[in-house]
Amino acid sequence: MSQSILGRLILKDFYLAWPVLAGSLVLGVGTLVLALFGGGQVTFYVGSVSFICVLILLNVFLVSSTVIQEKKDRVILFVLSLPISTTQYALVKMVASLLGFFIPFVILGATAFLVIDLTSIPHGLIPLTAAVMMYVCLYFCVFLAVALAVESPVWNTLVIILGNVMLNFLIAWLLNRPAVGSAVKGHLAVWSPEIVGTLVVETLGSILALVLSLLTILRKKDFI
Amino acid sequence: MTDLAIEFRAVGKAYRFFTLSDVNLTLPCGQIMGLVGPNGAGKSTLIRILMSLVRQDHGEVRVLGYAMPDEQAAAKWQVGYVSEDMRLYAYATLGWHMKFVASIYPGWDAPYAQTLLKRFNLRPEQQIKSLSHGERAKATLLLMLARRPRLLVLDEPTTGLDPVARHEMLTELMDVLRDERRAILFSSHNTQDVEQISDQITFIDRGRIIDSSDKETFIEQWHRLRLDVPDGVSLPTLPGAVDVAVSGRVATVTTNARSQELAAAYARAGATIVEIQRMTLEEIFVANVMASRKGNLS
Secondary structure, eight states: OHHHHHHHHHHHHHHHHHHHHHHHHHHHHHHHHHHHOOOOOOHHHHHHHHHHHHHHHHHHHHHHIIIIIHHHTHHHHHHHSOOOOOOHHHHHHHHHHHHHHHHHHHHHHHHHHHHHHSSSSSSHHHHHHHHHHHHHHHHHHHHHHHHHOOOHHHHHHHHHHHHHHHHHHHHHHTTTTTHHHTTTTEEEEEEEEHHHHHHHHHHHHHHHHHHHHHHHHHHHHBBB | SEEEEEEEEEEEEEEESSSEEEEEEEEETTTEEEEEOOEEEEHHHHHHTTTSSSSSSSEEEEEEEEEEETTTTHHHHEEEEEEEOOOOTTTTTTHHHHHHHHHTTTTTTTHHHHHHHTTOOOOOTTTTGGGGGGHHHHHHHHHTTTOOOSEEEEESSTOOOHHHHHHHHHHHHHHTTTTOOOEEEEEOOOOHHHHHHHHHEEEEETTEEEEEHHHHHHHHEEEEEEOOOOTTTOOOOOEEEEEEEEEEEEEEEEESSOEEEHHHHHHTTOOOOEEEEOOOOOHHHHHHHHHHHHHHHO
């Protein structure tokens, strides 16, 4: 019985977030079309940057609408009046948000890599694209973790600001690594130690953020 | 099955600027308790502990026999909770909310939900964001009542409602009370609302339960004596006199003891009893709180 409620709550979050999910898919595909089939270098850069922006918007809008807004508007009181525990509530939110993010993220990411693979765009871009996309994933996990575990909106704002700023630093840092910078325009995808290290740190950071968030929630005494 | 709908045993919770101290409180099944207190008294904290939204620092809380917060999921199947600050999903319709709650509760009473829709003049296709405050409160009540819970926990549900919406809400609650197996905990700072529907009344102030009894006992116990005190007569300090206010020759004594005995004692001291007044619940509440703050409550 309890599992069926948790499933319904996850579906409920999907139903309420579908404009964000559908919008991000449409926009994401649109930016890919612009980047890959625009025909010029400018449209490629505009499309690529817009593509990353769409993923960041998906992250921010999804967590804001399903977690932060629910707390802020006190809809959380309605949900917690249902036969679930506060820990189950947090788990549902985490699972629903992760699914809500990763379904469009994987679809858009796979489309991007597929199109790069099938077109004349240098394959040297693939590792950098992977590192940037994985960074967006880390950004999402940290934002979700903080939104779930912390009540103060200041922390959420801080994560958004830092998340956006750090992306620029990451791209600049990676392009300044000789092994990465020189390989970007090449025809082969080069998985340099810097790229692999970055991917490992981003993956572990994502997992760690979610685990720490769950541990914090389990220790919490006051849920609202 | 337990006979107690709610049980607080030595429950406490400390915040930086507020402490809920050693609350002992029981509500038997089939009873309606009004929890009355001024703003910031601890009503919502108590109810949030009851609903496991906040965990007590110490003490034991049981809801329909379930230990809270450990067994909260099981307990909540039979509890309907509404609070003044509870909101619904703004961009979803009331009909969507009804379907959602009905999909969770097998005991959802669809005909009753339809009756409530008509009675409250609500339409399922309405988006929640388009509802007025009163309509939203009634929609929340509908979603809770149609679950047919054994225990209703209402945290200031009438706050901010216009008189008509308040009347509609209280009338519906009175209707629910016909089912004698149900228990209701109703918190408010509006004594009129509480007086209208409660069997038992509990006063809370500054994080402490200051008095708890059935409504009739409060009304019977509390009186106000108006005395004429001639010059040269000084009123004795008597047990049961919770407050004595003197203005010229007129003294007003508030008591929660037997007023006739108190009146006789004042008469023996030389005062003339002008009038013994019954007090309204609001007056009793205010007197109770003030006496508690002064430490005069016996």
